[in-house]
Amino acid sequence: MARSADTDLHTLVEVRLRRVDQRYTAGRRAVVAALVEIDEPASIEDLARLCPGLARSSTYRHLADLQTAGVVRRIAAEDGFGRFELSEDITEHHHHLLCTGCGRVLDITPSPSFERNLTNHLEELARAQGFSPRGHRVDVLGICGSCAGSDR
Amino acid sequence: MARSADTDLHTLVEVRLRRVDQRYTAGRRAVVAALVEIDEPASIEDLARLCPGLARSSTYRHLADLQTAGVVRRIAAEDGFGRFELSEDITEHHHHLLCTGCGRVLDITPSPSFERNLTNHLEELARAQGFSPRGHRVDVLGICGSCAGSDR
DNA sequence: CTACTTGCAAATGCTTTGCAGGAGA
DNA sequence: TCTCCTGCAAAGCATTTGCAAGTAG
Numbered sequence: 001m002a003r004s005a006d007t008d009l010h011t012l013v014e015v016r017l018r019r020v021d022q023r024y025t026a027g028r029r030a031v032v033a034a035l036v037e038i039d040e041p042a043s044i045e046d047l048a049r050l051c052p053g054l055a056r057s058s059t060y061r062h063l064a065d066l067q068t069a070g071v072v073r074r075i076a077a078e079d080g081f082g083r084f085e086l087s088e089d090i091t092e093h094h095h096h097l098l099c100t101g102c103g104r105v106l107d108i109t110p111s112p113s114f115e116r117n118l119t120n121h122l123e124e125l126a127r128a129q130g131f132s133p134r135g136h137r138v139d140v141l142g143i144c145g146s147c148a149g150s151d152r
Numbered sequence: 153m154a155r156s157a158d159t160d161l162h163t164l165v166e167v168r169l170r171r172v173d174q175r176y177t178a179g180r181r182a183v184v185a186a187l188v189e190i191d192e193p194a195s196i197e198d199l200a201r202l203c204p205g206l207a208r209s210s211t212y213r214h215l216a217d218l219q220t221a222g223v224v225r226r227i228a229a230e231d232g233f234g235r236f237e238l239s240e241d242i243t244e245h246h247h248h249l250l251c252t253g254c255g256r257v258l259d260i261t262p263s264p265s266f267e268r269n270l271t272n273h274l275e276e277l278a279r280a281q282g283f284s285p286r287g288h289r290v291d292v293l294g295i296c297g298s299c300a301g302s303d304r
Numbered sequence: 305c306t307a308c309t310t311g312c313a314a315a316t317g318c319t320t321t322g323c324a325g326g327a328g329a
Numbered sequence: 330t331c332t333c334c335t336g337c338a339a340a341g342c343a344t345t346t347g348c349a350a351g352t353a354g
Binding site: 023025044056057060061064080081082 | 318319320321327328329
């Protein structure tokens with residue numbers, strides 16, 4: 001799609017990996033490309049499918065390294081298995097819809113004014129318990145369109 | 153503390169277990185009592201400590217049964233391990249502070265007006281993607297008081 | 305008596321790690 | 330060449346399950 005944006009992304013990833021003495025190899029490119037491609041938090045299965053020929057263990061290791069480099073974030077889905085997405089400073093701040101039927105995760109982006117309100121409220125509540133907030137996440141639990149369709 | 157409230161809680165749990173043909177046995181009472189006692193989402197380790205003599209496998213089974221009965225809810229903590237708490241219709245709707253230092257989870261309760269605003273916004277965003285919302289959760293990630301203290 | 309419970313040990317399945325050969329700079 | 334990367338196989342570890350004895354009603 002947007003070739004220049006992709007180029008920038010890969011350059012950014014490369015720079016961040018270098019910071020932690022890591023190289024941006026073909027395997028890692030494949031993982032990053034898959035995360036861009038799928039455009040929603042990916043399970044290990046998703047990545048295995050999109051990165052054929054890449055060993056599972058390597059996938060896990062790449063994800064760990066990319067997390068260290070600040071490129072990838074791991075999120076905990078309702079089913080307990082790991083999901084991975086590009087970090088928010090690369091994409092944009094957003095939240096998730098979690099389907100309790102199939103475990104799928106979709107993205108949502110609230111309005112800036114809503115986010116501001118949310119952040120302020122949460123900051124206040126956290127401070128009141130001696131907690132230093134670094135960020136937040138909001139998940140909506142429910143049933144996705146395809147599960148609702150196949151149910152009935 | 154509140155004896156009558158505790159009595160009511162146990163009666164409620166018993167009724168809900170009966171609905172799914174389960175008995176409210178000593179082991180299950182111990183798990184429920186531990187969840188009340190600790191007053192924050194409990195790890196399996198927490199429960200093992202508070203329920204000495206109860207086998208791990210039984211703890212897991214009790215938690216599964218209590219979830220089926222609608223008494224307990226499992227939440228996914230940042231560290232990937234399971235945490236368990238009483239369901240919200242027994243306690244009250246609330247959200248969580250997750251310490252990225254030690255994995256601890258604390259509760260926070262936003263104001264009703266904030267909750268209303270939040271719920272409405274999320275409902276709108278979810279519907280826009282063909283998603284039927286059933287509930288939501290908000291987590292604040294950061295550093296708890298004791299981790300901040302021991303760090304420096 | 306009949307059905308649900310529970311401890312113990314074995315099994316599962318996602319995730320991590322040791323090791324040795326490969327590849328980038 | 331020195332260091333980092335990666336596949337394969339083995340290990341780890343939280344969680345689940347088979348089984349047989351225990352217990353509630």
